[in-house]
Amino acid sequence: MRIVLDLQGAQSASRLRGIGRYSLSLAQALVRNNAGHDIIIALSALFPETIQPIRRAFDNLLPAGNIVVWDAPGPVAAIDPSNAERRDLAELVREAFLASLNPDIVHVTSLFEGYIDDAVTSIARHGAGCPVSVTLYDLIPLLNADRFLDPDPRYAEYYRQKIGYLKKASLLLAISRSAASEAVDHLGRDEAQVIPVGTGSDGHFRKTELRPVERDAVLASMGLYHPFFLYVSAPAVHKNHKRLIEAFARLPAAVRDTHQLAFIGDFSIFGRQDFETHAARSGLRPGRLVLLDSVSDSDLNTLYNLSQGFIMPSWHEGFGLPAV
Structure with a gap:
């Protein structure tokens, strides 16, 4: 055939x-x-x-x-x-x-x-x-x-x-x-x-251990200087980014001010300014929301490993691959 x-x-x-x-x-x-x-x-x-x-x-x-x-x-x-x-x-x-x-x-x-x-x-x-x-x-x-x-x-x-x-x-x-x-x-x-037919996680994504120097270099290159929560998603409406920003902004100050919220997606098309403006209106200080355009698989695997938690607030998915 x-x-x-x-x-x-x-x-x-x-x-x-x-x-x-x-x-x-x-x-x-x-x-x-x-x-x-x-x-x-x-x-x-x-x-x-x-x-x-x-x-x-x-x-x-x-x-x-x-x-x-x-x-x-x-x-x-x-x-x-x-x-x-x-x-x-x-x-x-x-x-x-x-x-x-x-x-x-x-x-x-x-x-x-x-x-x-x-x-x-x-x-x-x-x-x-x-x-x-x-x-x-x-x-x-x-x-x-x-x-x-x-x-x-x-x-x-x-x-x-x-x-x-x-x-x-x-x-x-x-x-x-x-x-x-x-x-x-x-x-x-x-x-x-x-x-x-389903789907599944690529074998590239797995638990890894990084030396502190390597870890700090990767995080600093991305503007991540505090423990962070991670969301990996295209910036579409159903992905619910704005509600996640609002929820993060309502955390107790002791948590909010010692953590960052990192979004990974292709923000160049849709404009990062919209999310940054929404974060400011929600009461987040500059630097608390970090928007990263698509990163390499190696760096993405590192971020999954180093994040305090992965959050997926989407209200409709065909599958939901990032969670896997």
């Missing part, structure tokens, strides 16, 4: 989140455990800086010729209405390229991409072709439309188009039974077409 993996989930803005980690790890696991299938990884040339790192991630796992790259005119991000024609063309180009690989099945590692960046995903724009499977992470915007869709008509249009594509998928691989139930209950999918 020829299996084509659309690995844009490890190229887009999601590459800095759990989706990117999961997409890459899934692809590597499929290659490692391959039982005679022909696996091809398809990458987008619209993310040129990601191509070589992904190729390196498959060194000694997959022949170089099995990693292919397609291209289309950009930019195509859906957030900008002037990109609509290019995005439409790019969807057709991508599907035609994937079809040219003569796949028995195409797996899309992340369908809900391309709103703020140049990811391109669609299903069956050329009509019925080979089966397409999709990793299903959650249906959070659909189930919380008052927070995600109603206030932003442009995003709502984009998201509902993706839902239309999702309904055309032959198979959904859900990251949890919760996510699978959402597809059955709210998309009307047959249970036989939604398979809970």
Whole structure:
């Protein structure tokens, strides 16, 4: 069987989140455990800086010729209405390229991409072709439309188009039974077409011991000079960062003033100023809230080990990988 993996989930803005980690790890696991299938990884040339790192991630796992790259005119991000024609063309180009690989099945590692960046995903724009499977992470915007869709008509249009594509998928691989139930209950999918495959922690994350000098150097480089609580998450509404800031600000002064609250996520896109302003309004002194953009796996493992506690106040998750 020829299996084509659309690995844009490890190229887009999601590459800095759990989706990117999961997409890459899934692809590597499929290659490692391959039982005679022909696996091809398809990458987008619209993310040129990601191509070589992904190729390196498959060194000694997959022949170089099995990693292919397609291209289309950009930019195509859906957030900008002037990109609509290019995005439409790019969807057709991508599907035609994937079809040219003569796949028995195409797996899309992340369908809900391309709103703020140049990811391109669609299903069956050329009509019925080979089966397409999709990793299903959650249906959070659909189930919380008052927070995600109603206030932003442009995003709502984009998201509902993706839902239309999702309904055309032959198979959904859900990251949890919760996510699978959402597809059955709210998309009307047959249970036989939604398979809970689960997820798990990468073996890189484990208990480690650091010498005091190494520990202090890592923490100082990140502005962490006190015992700290940790939250690792993209700054989306359902992740509930602001309520966590308010809760931390209401701790007894003896605790609050001797600890820090550290957030790790890609704050460059959404703007860290919003969180910093909220912290100040909640009564936190400067330096108590520390916002760290995505860090290396090594440093992230160190922070997990050194934190006083990990806090996860999200009110809706497909799985909740950081807790694991």
